[in-house]
Amino acid sequence: MKTPDRQELARLLPTPTERDLPAGRHRHHKELLLAAIDSDRPRPHHRCSRRRLVRPHIMLPLAAAAVAAVVLLTALPGTGKDGSVPPVEAAAPGTPHGAATLFDRLATVALTTRTEPVRDDQYVYIRSKATTTAHIRPVKTGPLQEREDWVPQDPRPTDDRGVYRTDGEFVRGVFRTDRKFVPIHGKTTAPGIDRPTYRWLASLPTDPDTLYQRIRKENLPMRDGLDFDQTVFESFGQLLSRNVMPPRTEAALYKAASRIPGVEERPDGVDAIGRHGLVITREDHQLDQRTEWIFDKTTLSFLGRRTYLTKDCEKGKKGTLVWADAILERTVVDRPRQLP
Numbered sequence: 001m002k003t004p005d006r007q008e009l010a011r012l013l014p015t016p017t018e019r020d021l022p023a024g025r026h027r028h029h030k031e032l033l034l035a036a037i038d039s040d041r042p043r044p045h046h047r048c049s050r051r052r053l054v055r056p057h058i059m060l061p062l063a064a065a066a067v068a069a070v071v072l073l074t075a076l077p078g079t080g081k082d083g084s085v086p087p088v089e090a091a092a093p094g095t096p097h098g099a100a101t102l103f104d105r106l107a108t109v110a111l112t113t114r115t116e117p118v119r120d121d122q123y124v125y126i127r128s129k130a131t132t133t134a135h136i137r138p139v140k141t142g143p144l145q146e147r148e149d150w151v152p153q154d155p156r157p158t159d160d161r162g163v164y165r166t167d168g169e170f171v172r173g174v175f176r177t178d179r180k181f182v183p184i185h186g187k188t189t190a191p192g193i194d195r196p197t198y199r200w201l202a203s204l205p206t207d208p209d210t211l212y213q214r215i216r217k218e219n220l221p222m223r224d225g226l227d228f229d230q231t232v233f234e235s236f237g238q239l240l241s242r243n244v245m246p247p248r249t250e251a252a253l254y255k256a257a258s259r260i261p262g263v264e265e266r267p268d269g270v271d272a273i274g275r276h277g278l279v280i281t282r283e284d285h286q287l288d289q290r291t292e293w294i295f296d297k298t299t300l301s302f303l304g305r306r307t308y309l310t311k312d313c314e315k316g317k318k319g320t321l322v323w324a325d326a327i328l329e330r331t332v333v334d335r336p337r338q339l340p
Contacts, residue, residue, distance in 0.1 A: 098265030099280055102295075103258040109300045110250040117246075118198035118332050123162065124151040124244050125333045125340060128304075129272050130325035138316040139309070141323070144272060149242075150336040153197045157190040163336040170337075193218035193235060201245040208255035215239075215256065229261050230284040230291075236260070237293050241302045241327055269294045271304030272324035288313055289322060302327055 118124065126149040134142035150163040164171060191200035193215070205211050219235050221228045236257040240250070257263065262282045269279035269292045277294040284291070288311040294303040306324035309316050331340045 096264055099263045100258055102265045102278060102280060103254050106295065106300055107251040107254040110254060111247050113247050113250070115244060115247055116332070117202075118153050118244055120153055120155050120197075120199065121334075122153050123333050123336055123338075124153065124198070125149070125329070125331050125338075126151065126242055126327070127329040128242075128325055128327050131272055131321070131323055133323075137314060139320050139322050140316075141321050150333065150338070152336075153199065155191055155197055155199045157188045159188045161189075161195075193239075196239055196243055198244060198246075201239070201243060201249050204249055204252070206248050206252040208252055208259065211252050212256035212259040215253075227284050227286050230282065230287075233257070233260050233263065233282045233291065237291070237305055241293070241305060242330070244330065244332055266292070269306065271306065272326040273304075273328075275303050275326065277303045283310060 127146070128149075129144045129146050132142035132145050134140045145166050146168075147166050148164060152158070152160050152162050154160065189195045191197040205214060215235060216232055219228075219231050221231065236253060239245075240253055240257070245253075257280075260282065264281050266279040266281050268276055269281070270276055271294045275294070275296075277296050278300070280293040280295070282291060283289070288309060289307055290310050291305060291307045293305055295301065296303055304324065304326035307322040309318055309320045309322065312318050315322075329340065333340060
């Protein structure tokens with residue numbers, strides 16, 4: 001669905017350079033993230049906060065991205081003898097100015113992407129890899145798990161959340177032996193921020209300021225005292241990384257995301273399978289975590305996300321990986337379980 005001119009345009013667009021910057025300057029059935037910690041009392045410096053984030057379709061990594069003036073070592077899963085890879089050194093601190101420039105480049109490239117309209121009876125197919133959780137406190141990530149999602153685009157309220165399989169195995173209860181689809185979720189949901197169909201995405205305003213306010217209203221604060229801007233940042237990342245949408249909508253979402261307070265650009269980051277790319281990042285200082293969106297340095301396509309700790313605390317040492325994913329394929333098919 002993406003045309004060759006995307007890569008060429010990405011090469012031609014200006015790349016942020018250091019002289020332009022001011023001085024000094026992250027699954028489907030795992031719907032609950034970490035439980036919310038008591039936010040009504042001051043937390044000790046050695047503790048990390050936790051919060052709960054619910055998304056009906058896929059677990060979001062709750063955390064953040066940001067301006068650390070130190071170099072962090074982020075351990076990513078991989079293929080070493082013990083199932084791990086050497087730590088990946090995170091890049092130098094980012095800047096808001098660089099983020100604005102990168103968002104403009106991403107929006108411009110999005111407008112050149114040829115995307116055929118998705119029919120209401122079709123499915124968005126997403127193949128990805130993500131870390132699993134081996135231990136929560138202290139945080140320890142398990143091996144990577146491959147996941148395939150077939151997401152229905154039905155514009156009516158429905159309890160059909162689609163079909164998915166992990167590491168080649170379909171989730172039990174989704175299909176009977178006669179392969180007739182049997183919904184297992186029960187709760188009817190209309191298209192919206194929690195079920196973003198192509199038609200719903202196409203209906204969003206394309207004025208960046210109006211769209212930014214719309215996405216903020218579509219999200220609800222998780223809890224008083226928690227960083228709502230981070231919730232909004234995670235929501236934008238979910239929309240942009242795991243959906244197919246009209247080029248104008250994608251471009252507008254990038255421009256709208258540039259309005260989120262605290263977003264920055266950093267020159268290098270690594271997704272769950274070790275691909276390096278340019279980074280849009282934001283730090284949640286209340287959770288002492290940083291979330292990064294990673295984009296291919298040549299094509300500017302969305303590669304994946306990762307979240308890691310920015311301070312030593314009960315969840316682990318500074319630089320400990322909390323969550324990471326990698327988007328391997330994103331396209332449209334006519335029925336569930338159909339491969340591209």
